[in-house]
Amino acid sequence: MEVLRTARLRLRWFAEADAPQVLALLNDPGWIANIYDAEVRTEAQAVDWLKQRLLTRYWHLGYGFWAVERLEDGEFLGLCGVIKRDGLDHPDIGYGFLSRHWGQGYAREAAAATFAYCREVLGMHRVMGTTGPENLASGRVLLAIGLDDRGVQQTQAHEGLSRVFEWTDDHPVDAAADIAALRARWRDALTRADRLCTFSACVTPEVSARWVTGREDFSAAAYRALVQQHAALADDVGLRAVPTPLGWRLHLP
Known part of the structure; x- marks a missing residue:
């Protein structure tokens, strides 16, 4: 990929x-x-x-x-x-x-x-x-x-x-702007082929850990299939943004 x-x-x-x-x-x-x-x-x-x-x-x-x-x-x-x-x-x-x-x-x-x-x-x-x-x-x-x-x-x-x-970054951190940017990255990951690989960077570590635990197939094809499973959530404003050590991330149920 x-x-x-x-x-x-x-x-x-x-x-x-x-x-x-x-x-x-x-x-x-x-x-x-x-x-x-x-x-x-x-x-x-x-x-x-x-x-x-x-x-x-x-x-x-x-x-x-x-x-x-x-x-x-x-x-x-x-x-x-x-x-x-x-x-x-x-x-x-x-x-x-x-x-x-x-x-x-x-x-x-x-x-x-x-x-x-x-x-x-x-x-x-x-x-x-x-x-x-x-x-x-x-x-x-x-x-x-x-x-x-x-x-x-x-x-x-x-x-x-x-x-x-x-x-x-010299600019002050703005939580609202960061969350808006996160939601834009989430939509791009689900709708743009050139941003698909950033999908996991949009979710909390707890969510991505669920995807990895017990998995043997880490191929790009398997990752694309995972992204496709979430395509309907591209514009879901109800997804909760939470702060993590990696920055703001979306927590999927």
Whole structure:
């Protein structure tokens, strides 16, 4: 399922069929040195990692880390996206690319588009990013797209120290405006093919947890079927908006 495009790139949901590419990425020396060693050594392990770390987040959050492909030839380059980690107060942008594709501006291009998506599509008011203290190249990407350097800190999301970056919306938070924007996003998710993937980002975590618990099929086709089941609620103003740690969300009965 496609999420967004840039001048050179396509960002889309991962699928189980991407296991070979994920296996290569997780064992790339650059990934292991700058991110972590996932200890994924087989395609079967890569499928499990995909399900647990990527696919379920699409269903839980309505966003996550997406596959990055070059539009010109469909070449897999790496991943980029935004997640909400335990231990960080706000969603954070992350990315990782195969070493052979470094130095061509792909990380900055994908991260900039993700940052715009966070603000303009998902309606986020605060966005974070973290890097290893010595990973200066990754830090330059976050600075270039508009995040501010908050210095080296110990976060609950990482064992060691991290350099933390953050962006905060300058406009005062207006609950009524946020709820109106949420209802507009809800309608778009149910009526526009290019916004369908944001469906889960409109509902409370309790609702999305019901959809994930016990599920084995996290395919895009299954997600589309779930969205279709709720199509009649696109303009239902009776759906209750409630505050959550992720912002205002609709609570479905």
